[in-house]
Amino acid sequence: MKIAMLSDLHDGAAEAYLPERLTKASLHDSLQDCRGCPLWEHATQAVPGEGRKSSRVMLVGEQPGDREDIDGRPFVGPAGRLLDEALEQAGIDRESAFVTNAVKHFKWEPRGKRRLHQKPNRSEVEACGPWLAGEIEYVRPDFLVLLGSTAAQAVLGSDVRVTRIRGEVLTDTPLAAHVMATVHPSSILRTRDGDRHDAMEAFVDDLRQVARLVSASRSR
Numbered sequence: 001m002k003i004a005m006l007s008d009l010h011d012g013a014a015e016a017y018l019p020e021r022l023t024k025a026s027l028h029d030s031l032q033d034c035r036g037c038p039l040w041e042h043a044t045q046a047v048p049g050e051g052r053k054s055s056r057v058m059l060v061g062e063q064p065g066d067r068e069d070i071d072g073r074p075f076v077g078p079a080g081r082l083l084d085e086a087l088e089q090a091g092i093d094r095e096s097a098f099v100t101n102a103v104k105h106f107k108w109e110p111r112g113k114r115r116l117h118q119k120p121n122r123s124e125v126e127a128c129g130p131w132l133a134g135e136i137e138y139v140r141p142d143f144l145v146l147l148g149s150t151a152a153q154a155v156l157g158s159d160v161r162v163t164r165i166r167g168e169v170l171t172d173t174p175l176a177a178h179v180m181a182t183v184h185p186s187s188i189l190r191t192r193d194g195d196r197h198d199a200m201e202a203f204v205d206d207l208r209q210v211a212r213l214v215s216a217s218r219s220r
């Protein structure tokens with residue numbers, strides 16, 4: 001497992017669209033003009049990360065979903081509600097976390113009247129890396145939490161399997177003092193009824209470790 005350096009993430013085609021000075025406004029406005037891969041074409045808008053510059057924790061999902069594409073905000077649909085619930089159970093205030101995605105435009109295919117989520121491919125994830133790099137530079141989080149395989153592979157390499165490393169805290173990485181991969185909240189929504197409670201508990205346990213380490217490093 002090779003943890004990306006910021007310079008690796010900056011290698012993507014979106015680099016040409018990154019603003020020179022990273023501010024909340026510049027990260028939002030320049031993102032809307034990104035043509036680093038074809039995904040902008042069928043999306044309503046690009047969805048930047050959301051949260052305070054002072055956030056200690058950065059949560060990275062896959063890409064905006066249907067709701068996020070319309071609202072322009074990350075994790076505001078069903079997966080977002082589950083994430084909110086898990087964060088609350090773990091004692092992490094969503095307001096104190098920076099929430100973003102590995103890919104900033106919604107990839108979908110029509111299915112009747114609905115827009116069905118499609119997983120971004122490796123070249124789209126690579127193309128979009130500079131935006132994640134820019135957000136990491138802007139926030140400088142202590143803890144980077146990778147939600148699901150797209151985020152994990154974007155940062156830890158394409159051979160990473162979340163099932164193998166979930167909940168493992170990687171320390172002193174080039175990107176943040178702590179990095180952890182865990183499942184994507186959508187995977188819990190897809191878990192069948194009988195197993196969903198356990199899946200949620202395991203996810204909350206991973207987030208509790210984040211809460212604990214963040215409060216420990218704060219009191220140092």
Ligand code: URA
Binds near residue numbers: 061064079
């Ligand atoms: N899934 C994600 O990965 N990100 C979102 O913002 C919403 C759903």
Ligand code: SF4
Binds near residue numbers: 031104128
């Ligand atoms: Fe740019 Fe990322 Fe959107 Fe592709 S998905 S156009 S790289 S912002």
